[in-house]
Amino acid sequence: MPAMTSPTHPSVLTVCVTGAAGQISYSLLPILANGHVFGINQPIALRLLEITPALPALSGVSMELIDGSYPLLRSVVETDDPAHAFKGADVAVLVGAFPRKHGMERKDLLAKNVPIFQKQAYALNQFASPDVKVLVVGNPANTNALILSKFAPNIPPTNVSALTRLDHNRALAQVATRLDVPIHSVDGVCIWGNHSSTQYPDVVRASVHGHPVLDKLGGLERVAEDFIPTIQKRGAAIIKARGLSSAMSAANAIADHLRSWICGDDRIVSMAVHADGSYGIKEGVFFSYPVRCLGDGDYEIVRGIDLDHFSRKYIDATAEELYAERDEALSLLI
Numbered sequence: 001m002p003a004m005t006s007p008t009h010p011s012v013l014t015v016c017v018t019g020a021a022g023q024i025s026y027s028l029l030p031i032l033a034n035g036h037v038f039g040i041n042q043p044i045a046l047r048l049l050e051i052t053p054a055l056p057a058l059s060g061v062s063m064e065l066i067d068g069s070y071p072l073l074r075s076v077v078e079t080d081d082p083a084h085a086f087k088g089a090d091v092a093v094l095v096g097a098f099p100r101k102h103g104m105e106r107k108d109l110l111a112k113n114v115p116i117f118q119k120q121a122y123a124l125n126q127f128a129s130p131d132v133k134v135l136v137v138g139n140p141a142n143t144n145a146l147i148l149s150k151f152a153p154n155i156p157p158t159n160v161s162a163l164t165r166l167d168h169n170r171a172l173a174q175v176a177t178r179l180d181v182p183i184h185s186v187d188g189v190c191i192w193g194n195h196s197s198t199q200y201p202d203v204v205r206a207s208v209h210g211h212p213v214l215d216k217l218g219g220l221e222r223v224a225e226d227f228i229p230t231i232q233k234r235g236a237a238i239i240k241a242r243g244l245s246s247a248m249s250a251a252n253a254i255a256d257h258l259r260s261w262i263c264g265d266d267r268i269v270s271m272a273v274h275a276d277g278s279y280g281i282k283e284g285v286f287f288s289y290p291v292r293c294l295g296d297g298d299y300e301i302v303r304g305i306d307l308d309h310f311s312r313k314y315i316d317a318t319a320e321e322l323y324a325e326r327d328e329a330l331s332l333l334i
């Protein structure tokens with residue numbers, strides 16, 4: 001990855017976004033172009049991938065990017081060819097996939113979306129920068145990341161992650177709202193497991209200005225009845241209300257995830273990453289953990305959390321769902 005900290009002449013960072021004419025990308029691309037993710041000294045080159053029928057719409061998005069007159073935006077490539085899109089990519093944001101509709105679970109998208117990630121894996125493996133960082137957003141994001149990683153053996157699994165920062169942000173916002181405190185005062189929240197309705201938004205160690213707040217949230221029983229299902233079902237609630245899945249908040253979460261991952265973060269955040277056996281999760285699935293982002297794309301899973309019985313039950317349930325999704329996804333590809 002090019003050095004991103006030099007204040008003088010950092011090299012251009014090549015960022016590929018798939019599904020670039022879709023609704024998430026429409027909110028995401030300006031945030032990438034204006035320097036709010038990779039820094040206000042970091043020039044970027046955007047490579048935008050779409051399916052062929054969406055190329056006319058993509059050319060409109062590209063015109064708008066040019067008209068935005070972003071000083072850091074050095075070039076925009078539009079293409080329907082993954083090999084061209086991923087050429088030299090330092091960062092790849094894989095948004096392009098079908099969204100779920102009202103009444104569906106995200107795993108109902110496996111049959112449609114998994115083949116997209118298998119195909120893109122081959123192209124990334126061959127054409128991206130050897131140190132490319134890949135963020136999978138398209139659902140079911142954890143299992144798509146697993147497929148991507150499996151079929152892109154040149155990319156270290158630790159360079160692939162899936163988005164659960166949206167759930168993390170939702171959890172922060174719900175704690176802040178319930179306790180009527182500013183978001184930035186809330187800490188110690190994290191998301192375990194799958195970006196699905198089995199995810200475990202953990203507030204056992206939540207704090208406000210360093211003071212534990214589990215009791216103020218009503219204790220474990222109340223959290224189980226109200227807080228946890230609110231976060232687990234938030235995506236579905238937005239689809240029901242909007243008729244479309246979340247886009248503005250998803251784009252914001254992608255920006256947060258990339259900024260933390262690539263540039264580093266003092267706070268503990270949530271990312272779905274390649275499980276290495278931590279907390280008893282079987283190696284290979286992409287599992288959301290509390291992570292520390294160390295800068296330049298390095299992260300570590302937070303170790304040593306003493307999980308109580310309440311948390312363990314949720315974590316085991318979401319892990320079981322991921323093992324089943326993995327098996328289903330792999331069977332679809334045989």
Ligand SMILES: NC(=O)c1ccc[n+]([C@@H]2O[C@H](COP(=O)([O-])OP(=O)(O)OC[C@H]3O[C@@H](n4cnc5c(N)ncnc54)[C@H](O)[C@@H]3O)[C@@H](O)[C@H]2O)c1
Binds near residue numbers: 195
């Ligand atoms: N992980 C998360 O937190 C999270 C949050 C929100 C949405 N999502 C998921 O992100 C995905 C995109 O959502 P959206 O609202 O932007 O959908 P959208 O339908 O508005 O846009 C998706 C775009 O992807 C394109 N696309 C489809 N197949 C492609 C391919 N093979 N290569 C390149 N582009 C392709 C489509 O043409 C479309 O323009 C969905 O799967 C959605 O469920 C994930």
Ligand SMILES: O=C(O)C[C@H](O)C(=O)O
Binds near residue numbers: 139166234239
């Ligand atoms: O819920 C969805 O299908 C979209 C997205 O994953 C979300 O959490 O909003």
